Amino acid sequence: MSKRLFVKGNEAVAMAAIEAGCRYYFGYPITPQSDIPEYLSRELPRLGGEFIQAESEIASINMLLGASATGVRAMTSSSSPGISLKQEGISYMAGSELPGVIVNISRSGPGLGGIDASQADYFQAVKGGGHGGYHIIVLAPSSVQEMYDLTLLAFDLADIYRMPAMILADSVVGQMKEALVPHGRPDTLLPAKDWVVRGKGDGEQRVVKSLYLGDGELEAHNWKLHAKYRELKEKEERWEEFETEDAELVIAAFGSTARIAKTAIMMAREAGLKVGLLRPITLFPFPERAFAALTQRCKRILDVELNTGQMIEDVRLSIARDADVFFYGRPPGAGSLPTPEELLEQIRKYC
Amino acid sequence: MQQVFKRPVSLKDVQTHFCPGCHHGTIHRLVAEALDEYGVQQRTIGVASVGCSVFLYGYFDIDVVEAPHGRAAAVATGVKRARPDSFVFTYQGDGDLAAIGTAEIIHAANRGEDICVIFVNNTTYGMTGGQMAPTTLVGQKTSTSPYGRNQSKDGAPIRMAELLAQLKGVAFSARVAVNSPKNLMDAKKQIKKAFRYQVEGKGFSFIEALSACPTNWGMNPLQANERVGSEMTDYFKLGVFKNVENL
Numbered sequence A: 001m002s003k004r005l006f007v008k009g010n011e012a013v014a015m016a017a018i019e020a021g022c023r024y025y026f027g028y029p030i031t032p033q034s035d036i037p038e039y040l041s042r043e044l045p046r047l048g049g050e051f052i053q054a055e056s057e058i059a060s061i062n063m064l065l066g067a068s069a070t071g072v073r074a075m076t077s078s079s080s081p082g083i084s085l086k087q088e089g090i091s092y093m094a095g096s097e098l099p100g101v102i103v104n105i106s107r108s109g110p111g112l113g114g115i116d117a118s119q120a121d122y123f124q125a126v127k128g129g130g131h132g133g134y135h136i137i138v139l140a141p142s143s144v145q146e147m148y149d150l151t152l153l154a155f156d157l158a159d160i161y162r163m164p165a166m167i168l169a170d171s172v173v174g175q176m177k178e179a180l181v182p183h184g185r186p187d188t189l190l191p192a193k194d195w196v197v198r199g200k201g202d203g204e205q206r207v208v209k210s211l212y213l214g215d216g217e218l219e220a221h222n223w224k225l226h227a228k229y230r231e232l233k234e235k236e237e238r239w240e241e242f243e244t245e246d247a248e249l250v251i252a253a254f255g256s257t258a259r260i261a262k263t264a265i266m267m268a269r270e271a272g273l274k275v276g277l278l279r280p281i282t283l284f285p286f287p288e289r290a291f292a293a294l295t296q297r298c299k300r301i302l303d304v305e306l307n308t309g310q311m312i313e314d315v316r317l318s319i320a321r322d323a324d325v326f327f328y329g330r331p332p333g334a335g336s337l338p339t340p341e342e343l344l345e346q347i348r349k350y351c
Numbered sequence B: 001m002q003q004v005f006k007r008p009v010s011l012k013d014v015q016t017h018f019c020p021g022c023h024h025g026t027i028h029r030l031v032a033e034a035l036d037e038y039g040v041q042q043r044t045i046g047v048a049s050v051g052c053s054v055f056l057y058g059y060f061d062i063d064v065v066e067a068p069h070g071r072a073a074a075v076a077t078g079v080k081r082a083r084p085d086s087f088v089f090t091y092q093g094d095g096d097l098a099a100i101g102t103a104e105i106i107h108a109a110n111r112g113e114d115i116c117v118i119f120v121n122n123t124t125y126g127m128t129g130g131q132m133a134p135t136t137l138v139g140q141k142t143s144t145s146p147y148g149r150n151q152s153k154d155g156a157p158i159r160m161a162e163l164l165a166q167l168k169g170v171a172f173s174a175r176v177a178v179n180s181p182k183n184l185m186d187a188k189k190q191i192k193k194a195f196r197y198q199v200e201g202k203g204f205s206f207i208e209a210l211s212a213c214p215t216n217w218g219m220n221p222l223q224a225n226e227r228v229g230s231e232m233t234d235y236f237k238l239g240v241f242k243n244v245e246n247l
């Protein structure tokens, strides 16, 4: 299976979902992610799976909830306005400890905003976008290959931790065509799904729910969820470092902006500037330890985002006390994607 | 001695939290009898909704998924598509199904999902304290229609059984009541038919069960039962509105 393909990021997500064993997809059309449902509407029926174009994003997340409660691997995808509609269902899935993969090929906002690349859904994704205080796993691919790899990972992490996992990307990564080397799923040890509804047979009744009314029950349930979030922080933080060893300034950026930052850093290096990149791959859990360790030696961070400043809050919470964080952000919209030259200009300000 | 009456095995031997005179308990029993009748309890996955029937799993001895308010039909769609060999039903109130969950029910019905829907119409939001529902009768006073439902502002009560019967995907749609022995026997028959359709893979079936909510109607159980048989059935006619077997 080590053939090199030339595909769009969105297609890589759909291919990885199939490789991960996902046979159930529920969604509602929205730009710029429609390649995902289009691909899966073609492939899933051939594989004995189910594709439903639902009446709304609300319905699709609830179909995902239902399918996931039976133990199958299933997913939905959308873009920002649709992801807002899914928040109720995501909160219920978090509360009911249901795995499931949600893809957000995000676009600019607020409101109808525009369809351009955006990182303005960072808060919504990593801070628990719905009600009740919860987290989901959030992975931020920055290449077509990573769209594939992280989708495989999302299904595994969702099953291991029994919680929803999100791929947070944008049209740069989703629509771009790049080389992809597809591969099989890793043989990760997955826990048995001994909690799924299946019809009780001669066994005990099983219930998938998020309502806890007994004295102390909900408090205990919340602490149980919290313990999972802590375990995720201990075990699953992922990031990439590029040219950081001797760096005097490190750019913090994820997804599409990290790609632009890399080009700017190569240009800066050629000009003799000691710049590096720390790219969070998991946005939740946020790679706190990586930032803490890095800022022991490099005291200047330039946080770059396609928004007015969201991830910077997590960067600030993670760094050494005597490090400085600067910000360069562009609110998403037509024409707001920064060029490497623009980033180089920013780099020069702090070097 | 021959035992002529016993608890259905699909029901647990527990007391319910329903108010005296509430029909939810009776409707639960009829549903459980139908599950027993077809021997599907062991492969049943019930979908609970948000309302007075949210504790479905506390009373039925079956696997249950709890859906967000109004979303039971979408959750049931996901369950049934993923596990087509299971028997799937939702149990929803009128606020849940006919207000916040209208899109989900219409589209699940229109797709002809192979599920059964038990829709309990008590003309009010029971759990939240008796507010106006989409099924509240014109002139009916509720905690949010203190002057009575005003048709020109609030619209007329929605007749879901008739509305869904229009959709091609619906195999069976009927409205029943449990206020009298005669109606109860008929309700039992229709629920069984609805369940049989799923067992036979005929598609979406819908039972609207008229139900008393004495607590929020400000009535005693007898008055409330009486209202079901008069005012309610005057507007919400009992009957079968769609039956693919007769087409």
Ligand SMILES: Cc1ncc(C[n+]2csc(CCOP(=O)(O)OP(=O)(O)O)c2C)c(N)n1
Binding pocket: B050, B051, B052, B053, B069, B092, B093, B094, B095, B096, B097, B120, B122, B124, B125, B126, B127, B128, B133
């Ligand atoms: C999104 C959301 N909105 C509102 C509520 C509050 N709520 C709980 S039950 C309910 C309506 C219950 O009425 P109905 O569906 O008619 O069922 P009944 O209690 O009468 O059986 C409402 C509005 C909620 N839980 N979730």
Ligand code: SF4
Binding pocket: B017, B018, B019, B021, B022, B023, B024, B052, B122, B126, B127, B212, B213, B214, B215, B216
């Ligand atoms: S409030 Fe109404 S619907 Fe709810 S349990 Fe009491 S009588 Fe039944």
